[in-house]
Amino acid sequence: MVAGKSFGERAFNVTNVMIMCILMFLTLYPFWYAVIGSLDSAQDLQTGPVFLWPRVFTWASYREVLNDPGLLQAVWVTASRTVIVTVVSITYTALFAYAYSRRYLKGKKWYTAIGFISMYFGGGLIPTFMLYNWLGLYDNYLVYIIPSLFGGFWNVIILNANYKSIPDSLFEAAKMDGASELRIFFQIVMPLSKPVLAALSVFTAVGVWNDYGTTLFFTQSSSLQTLQYLVLKLIQTTAASEELNSNLNPAVAEILAKVQGQGLISSQTVELAAMVLAAIPVIVMYPFAQRYFIKGVLIGSVKE
Amino acid sequence: MTRTSSITPSVVRVAMRNKPYTFGHDWRTQTELHSMLLPGVFFIIVFHFIPLFGLLMAFKNYDPTTGIQGIFTSAWNNFQNFTWIFHSYQFWPMIRNTLGINFLGMLVGFPVTIGFALLLNEIVSMKFRSVIQTVTYMPHFLSWVIYGGLVINLLDPQSGVVNYLLLHMHIVRKPVEFLADPQYFWPLAVITGLLKDIGWGAILYLAAIAGVDQTLYEAAAIDGAGRFRRMWYVTLPSILPTVMIMIIFAISGMLNNNFSQIYVLQNSLNLSTSQVIDTYVYQVGLQQFQFAQATAIGLMKSVLALILLIGANFASKKLTESGLF
Numbered sequence: 181m182v183a184g185k186s187f188g189e190r191a192f193n194v195t196n197v198m199i200m201c202i203l204m205f206l207t208l209y210p211f212w213y214a215v216i217g218s219l220d221s222a223q224d225l226q227t228g229p230v231f232l233w234p235r236v237f238t239w240a241s242y243r244e245v246l247n248d249p250g251l252l253q254a255v256w257v258t259a260s261r262t263v264i265v266t267v268v269s270i271t272y273t274a275l276f277a278y279a280y281s282r283r284y285l286k287g288k289k290w291y292t293a294i295g296f297i298s299m300y301f302g303g304g305l306i307p308t309f310m311l312y313n314w315l316g317l318y319d320n321y322l323v324y325i326i327p328s329l330f331g332g333f334w335n336v337i338i339l340n341a342n343y344k345s346i347p348d349s350l351f352e353a354a355k356m357d358g359a360s361e362l363r364i365f366f367q368i369v370m371p372l373s374k375p376v377l378a379a380l381s382v383f384t385a386v387g388v389w390n391d392y393g394t395t396l397f398f399t400q401s402s403s404l405q406t407l408q409y410l411v412l413k414l415i416q417t418t419a420a421s422e423e424l425n426s427n428l429n430p431a432v433a434e435i436l437a438k439v440q441g442q443g444l445i446s447s448q449t450v451e452l453a454a455m456v457l458a459a460i461p462v463i464v465m466y467p468f469a470q471r472y473f474i475k476g477v478l479i480g481s482v483k484e
Numbered sequence: 485m486t487r488t489s490s491i492t493p494s495v496v497r498v499a500m501r502n503k504p505y506t507f508g509h510d511w512r513t514q515t516e517l518h519s520m521l522l523p524g525v526f527f528i529i530v531f532h533f534i535p536l537f538g539l540l541m542a543f544k545n546y547d548p549t550t551g552i553q554g555i556f557t558s559a560w561n562n563f564q565n566f567t568w569i570f571h572s573y574q575f576w577p578m579i580r581n582t583l584g585i586n587f588l589g590m591l592v593g594f595p596v597t598i599g600f601a602l603l604l605n606e607i608v609s610m611k612f613r614s615v616i617q618t619v620t621y622m623p624h625f626l627s628w629v630i631y632g633g634l635v636i637n638l639l640d641p642q643s644g645v646v647n648y649l650l651l652h653m654h655i656v657r658k659p660v661e662f663l664a665d666p667q668y669f670w671p672l673a674v675i676t677g678l679l680k681d682i683g684w685g686a687i688l689y690l691a692a693i694a695g696v697d698q699t700l701y702e703a704a705a706i707d708g709a710g711r712f713r714r715m716w717y718v719t720l721p722s723i724l725p726t727v728m729i730m731i732i733f734a735i736s737g738m739l740n741n742n743f744s745q746i747y748v749l750q751n752s753l754n755l756s757t758s759q760v761i762d763t764y765v766y767q768v769g770l771q772q773f774q775f776a777q778a779t780a781i782g783l784m785k786s787v788l789a790l791i792l793l794i795g796a797n798f799a800s801k802k803l804t805e806s807g808l809f
Contacts, residue, residue: 206679207622213634213645214634229644272524273524284509284513294529301532303532303536304783305769305782306775306779307536308531311531361513386625411630411633448637
């Protein structure tokens, strides 16, 4: 690529690489900033921002955050709902999509109609709120679980498109041998659909882990707070405390009360530490998940 | 039935050809399939269809203390909820912010994302390319709480890096209140949205670019087209259908803001430029408990969004002969 290339061509290559490096820096730096900011002492952070490395290194913010019962409760709520929803909704949605994908299913057009209507029409926030309230899901842990158990028709369409790549002869042979539909699903379809199931699981798990809307809209107890919601409250309180002392969220107030009058930590360093902790599971999972989700985004885009 | 080795796939296929209409139509199979589908249909009915009845509230004098029955028993009020919305002092700013942020986002987002995909495609080293992809996809998977929190910290007037640099490079004389000053909210929403999702948004375009017929490039090269011209005259027209579909999606979503993004970056000081339809519904409905009005806003938004979708699809079919439906 060196010899025989014109000056213009080389200049283009160099500029291009530089643009990409700048973009990568802009992407990565904020995360690095959170890491070093949370590891710096609060007193030092008051004197000016840290850039590449903490000036006065301390684990104090992490010790504070990890010893907080409110935060541990939030981790438990978030992690448990992520695991339950991902496992159940992916398994059931795959099963639903299998039954739906059968050409010999009678009344298939009714299922298609119901599915498509559900994708484009909904009641919106307030009617949903009232429904949850009526069902007793408001301010109940189950609000994180029950409405999410079925992954929705969009996932059914993706899975349905994927099942088409499984040769028909496999199903026919199994059926002739007397296998039930359930058995065909668990023994043939699921093992052969591992890549797409992995991709959808990644999307579902990340979506649930990152969700704070459910907490914001449908709960009020501090014992039901999710990790993202708690971090949000920390951010909002830090921002607000610079202007006025507003009504504090009890779990946040508890964290901040201990912060007062100590030099090593401040609401800002605690907030950064909580952000880093909330990001860790996604960042750790990310390299393993990467090979699946690119495939996932493309199967979603297939136009039939 | 016992397992017999004589039944091979080809035998089955022959059998199928003779009896194409009865396979799988037995009572047992159908019962099994329908019972697999039943829970899903139940979920759709409960969580998607039943809330549709709640839309009645938009046309009624609904009192939240009357509970579920109130939806059906309360009196019709002659579109008063809608006139209330139009006369609210927050209505026009909210519409302007929603459309402004989305329009600005499209105006900047499409060229930059497509440009990024084109430039990334020109990176010769495959290893470097996959490093760039890995890095730029990552923020998409982090929540807006974390990403927004990072942005707020970096832009902080006292302790933020951005203001420190601006001050020490003598670009500004006093710290810029990026989050407290309403004039910065639109660009802030657009730029953070772009930085978080640029890599992810480029995936589709990269796939489209990979599907371009390589002989076109060879022909263009023989005709003397340089790298830039090949990008402009071969790659770009080839991915135009993909771009059009993405534009239709974006236009039909013009009234949708990313609630999780806006809500994190919003505060009481920048509300004049950060209040959008979605955050307004939340405020009116769940903070002020004006259920009927909030439902009316939501309904109005859905109807307009449907019109936008159909309109954008129609325009796209006329212009490029490719559309969604």
